[in-house]
Amino acid sequence: MKELLRSWIEGETDPLEDLLDTSTREDQDREARKKISQEKIHRLEKDPKVQESVERVRKRFRKIYLAVAIISCISLSCVLLYTISLLPRYGAENPRATEVVSRYVEKGIEETGAVNIVSGMILDYRAFDTLGESHVLFTALICVMILLRIDRKNQRTGYEDYYTIRSDTYYDLSKDAILPLIGRILLPCILLYGIYILLNGQNSPGGGFSGGAVIGAGMILFSAAFGMKTADRFLTLKLCNMITFVSLAFYAFAKGYVFFMGANGLESHIPKGTPGAILSGGMILPLDIAVGLVVSVTMFGFYSLFRRGSIGMDVDYESFSSKRRKRPGGKKKS
Amino acid sequence: MGEWVQFWIVAVLLLSGVLCFVLEVIGVFRFGYVLNRMHASGIGDSMGFFLVILALMIASGWNFTTLKLLLLILFMWLTSPTSTHFLSMVEINTNPYLSRHVRRRDET
Numbered sequence: 001m002k003e004l005l006r007s008w009i010e011g012e013t014d015p016l017e018d019l020l021d022t023s024t025r026e027d028q029d030r031e032a033r034k035k036i037s038q039e040k041i042h043r044l045e046k047d048p049k050v051q052e053s054v055e056r057v058r059k060r061f062r063k064i065y066l067a068v069a070i071i072s073c074i075s076l077s078c079v080l081l082y083t084i085s086l087l088p089r090y091g092a093e094n095p096r097a098t099e100v101v102s103r104y105v106e107k108g109i110e111e112t113g114a115v116n117i118v119s120g121m122i123l124d125y126r127a128f129d130t131l132g133e134s135h136v137l138f139t140a141l142i143c144v145m146i147l148l149r150i151d152r153k154n155q156r157t158g159y160e161d162y163y164t165i166r167s168d169t170y171y172d173l174s175k176d177a178i179l180p181l182i183g184r185i186l187l188p189c190i191l192l193y194g195i196y197i198l199l200n201g202q203n204s205p206g207g208g209f210s211g212g213a214v215i216g217a218g219m220i221l222f223s224a225a226f227g228m229k230t231a232d233r234f235l236t237l238k239l240c241n242m243i244t245f246v247s248l249a250f251y252a253f254a255k256g257y258v259f260f261m262g263a264n265g266l267e268s269h270i271p272k273g274t275p276g277a278i279l280s281g282g283m284i285l286p287l288d289i290a291v292g293l294v295v296s297v298t299m300f301g302f303y304s305l306f307r308r309g310s311i312g313m314d315v316d317y318e319s320f321s322s323k324r325r326k327r328p329g330g331k332k333k334s
Numbered sequence: 335m336g337e338w339v340q341f342w343i344v345a346v347l348l349l350s351g352v353l354c355f356v357l358e359v360i361g362v363f364r365f366g367y368v369l370n371r372m373h374a375s376g377i378g379d380s381m382g383f384f385l386v387i388l389a390l391m392i393a394s395g396w397n398f399t400t401l402k403l404l405l406l407i408l409f410m411w412l413t414s415p416t417s418t419h420f421l422s423m424v425e426i427n428t429n430p431y432l433s434r435h436v437r438r439r440d441e442t
Contacts, residue, residue, distance in 0.1 A: 173420070182416045186409070 113272035114202035114281040123207070123284045123291075127255045130208075134251065134291055137298040138244055148305045174227035183225030190218040198292040202281035208288040212295025219300040228308065236312035240297050247290040258283055340392060347389035354382030367435045368425055372418055379414045383407070 044050050088094045104121055112120035122130050173179050198211030223231035258270065273280030304311045354377055361374020384407055391403045426432060 176423075178416055178419055182412055186412060189409075 109275050112281060112284065113275055114284050115275050116202055116204060116207070118205070119201045119207045119284055119288070120281065123201075123287045124282070127258075127287065130287075130291065131248075131251055131255060133209075134248060134294045137294055138248060141244070141298045141301050144302060144305050145311075148309050149311075173224050174230075179225045183221055187218060187222055187225070190221065191215060194218055194292075194296075198288060199278065199285065201288040202284045203276055203278070208291025209295055211288070212292035213299060215292065216296035216299025219296060220303045223300070223304065228304070231304075232312050235300065237310070238312070240301060240311050243293050243297050247293045251287055251290045254283055254286065344389045344393045347385050347392070351382045351385030351389060354378050354385060358382060369422060369435065372422060376415075376418060379418075380411065383410055 104117055104125070108117040108120050109115060112124040114120035114124070194211050194214030194217075196211075197206035197214060198208065201207030201211065219231070219235070223235075270282045272282050275281075279285065301311050358375050358378030361377070362371050365371045365374055387403050387407050391400050394400055394403070426436075429435075
């Protein structure tokens with residue numbers, strides 16, 4: 001048991017391999033490839049020169065790892081302790097914390113034109129913070145794309161391509177009897193509700209992030225209910241990139257304009273409108289729309305990339321259909 | 335008189351709804367296999383939810399909130415069975431040891 005734990009920590013064996021991974025066991029291609037690579041490793045391990053250099057590198061890495069770990073731990077705890085020492089005493093009066101909040105509550109409607117003070121806060125006073133959050137989503141989408149996307153330049157092995165597309169067609173829910181019907185009933189409601197949350201962010205709870213999440217969930221339901229091919233007709237990779245880029249660029253330019261021209265109550269030529277109307281709150285409504293588009297595209301992109309490794313139709317499904325074999329070891333879906 | 339009738343109807347409906355939820359929780363924790371657990375959780379998700387929302391509808395009287403609660407029941411009854419259906423589909427399609435738990439009708 002201890003031996004198994006040690007080898008698992010070192011990364012040599014995976015005790016859950018047979019339990020979790022059910023599809024790889026019968027696959028001949030992968031077994032053959034594994035065997036070849038294992039033989040290569042065995043050959044290298046027997047070579048004393050290689051062994052010596054590996055041992056040297058390992059020792060050096062251990063030393064550097066230990067030093068970096070100790071230094072980072074000590075410096076992090078020093079920073080945290082210093083920060084704690086600057087905090088006010090528990091229960092003491094803290095004017096710095098209440099000043100900003102009371103300002104938001106008292107003058108928020110007047111200064112931003114938004115009835116929903118939270119919206120006014122995140123998209124007017126602290127709009128650069130929200131810009132950063134949108135960029136975090138954008139960066140996450142890019143990272144997932146780097147890791148999971150299949151296209152002509154970034155080919156994974158034929159085995160992986162084959163299995164991605166096979167599982168995509170195998171678990172195709174659009175042939176089911178129930179889901180398309182439910183989707184046809186629910187989708188208009190979900191999308192309409194998402195658009196309502198998105199557009200009404202300055203007047204009621206909601207706004208860009210929640211509305212975008214609802215719209216993104218609706219798009220996921222759409223692609224699950226009516227098939228990925230139907231979704232690909234309008235939501236291609238190019239369109240996704242365009243939407244994200246245009247939204248983020250518009251956000252940056254608009255907010256930069258407002259900050260340089262109209263911060264702290266200077267004249268910015270952007271009408272505030274009457275609080276409570278749909279066209280009110282100055283720049284909050286367009287910024288909400290931009291954030292919502294980024295969020296919805298990111299959610300759909302995550303789903304699409306995790307499901308089949310691409311957004312839109314840049315995997316050639318037809319060229320794989322000739323390679324299609326019998327599903328190894330499985331019964332037909334009944 | 336009318337208020338008392340309303341109160342007792344609401345109380346009976348709420349208590350039976352809560353009883354459904356209690357049965358659901360017991361079933362989810364006591365059953366061993368995923369399909370049995372799903373069956374238990376379906377009791378609360380459909381019947382318990384319906385009874386509790388019905389009680390709230392009667393308690394709120396006849397106004398706009400009633401319509402919203404009705405929509406809540408509609409959406410819950412549409413979405414919850416659909417997701418349960420797909421969960422059970424995944425279980426049946428991917429579990430290699432399915433025959434230990436489930437006996438097909440043609441095999442009996």
